Amino acid sequence: MNTYLSPSRFIDSDHPVVVEFAEKHRGTRPDLSDQAVSLYYAVREAIRYNPYTFSRDPNTLSASFALAAGESYCVPKATLLAACARHCGIPARIGLADVRNHLSTPRLLALLKSDVFAMHGYTELYLNGRWVKATPAFNQQLCEVFDVPPLEFDGLHDSVFHAFNRQGQRSMEYVVDHGQFADVPEAFFFGHIRQCYPHLFADDAPTLLGDMQSDLSRG
Template sequence: MSPKPDENLAATPFLDFDHPAVAEFARSATAEDASDKDRAVHIYYAVRDTIRYDPYSIDLSVRGMRASTTLQAGHGWCVPKAVLLAACCRAVGIPAKLGFADVRNHLSTERLRQRMKTDIFYWHGYTSIFIDGNWLKATPAFNIELCQKFNLQPLEFDGHQDALFHPYDQSGNKHMEYIRYRGEFSDLPLEKITGTMTRRYGHHRPSPEADFAKEAENENRIAQ
């Protein structure tokens, strides 16, 4: 059985489950007498569907990447949603880490493709959760409403096996390819992420006027 190292249970400036709002969110999503597996699963769905996925909300400041900031905003991209999931797991005593990979995402929008100049998402984030002696990968990025707009099967997590993005959507079209794993970390490697985004994208500014869900809905309506 793998150890349960202290660094994967501690609060950090990013995984700030000592913030009252994060602690309450984690507590309200679980039952005190539930198993680690059941608590992790319930927290996963709370983060996946309560926090709207928004790739235009990137704020790579320390404050912008905190779990409490994402929770209070009610939206976030894949990395801060993974941070929130990890923080909530730690809040109820379940060890959790942050994992990252570069992925080629075939489900995007024209505006986002123009902004990124590539279909590769660098430092795509997921959460690694310690359950019953095993580290399991869970990706809480796409909320269920967004999956419906993209004709994508929602990613389910059962606490027994990894939950990473499916390679195809419900129509058999390519969705996401993992092209490089960057490892797992006890805390957010913000400087590494910021450096890569600056080199690859040339910017990492938020676009609060953009609406990713509406873009997806409009483009998929036209395609049909």
């Protein structure tokens, strides 16, 4: 279990900005489940979800980078939650899966040339003797735009994407589960993304600029 408590390259739980953030948001209750819940909501809301921040630079996967940027996508937000948890003595690891996204934007779908989001990231926390999934990706403001309830987390039950939005339309479905890892598996991560979206790795790859809320306001 020490592996899931120790700092690693991307889950840099010993980085000063991560330590400061974790201490600020862990709460005052001694129970680790309560601290995990507090950290979950802090990461979900403090770092705005923006898939256009994806970069081929591995350094952008780290927890400290997500904090410094103030916006990121699912994987760095998952590493940030894992890093904060490890700092607080909660074993944590990263999970990766391919998900079909039915509530994207036309611009993002055109950019990806697919409705499958490869390498969606989530966090697993070891609480009360078992691993529990937590997905701090979508902040509340973005969920409201898409009319999807923000994902809650109670430290007991898995928190994964809702299958349907409030109107009964399909929202997210998991297509492939790649498993869990002590840190983001860099070669596997980028290799699979390149396989799914080769055009994003071409010399003339489109520049990833913007955010989903701006996409919707244009529409």
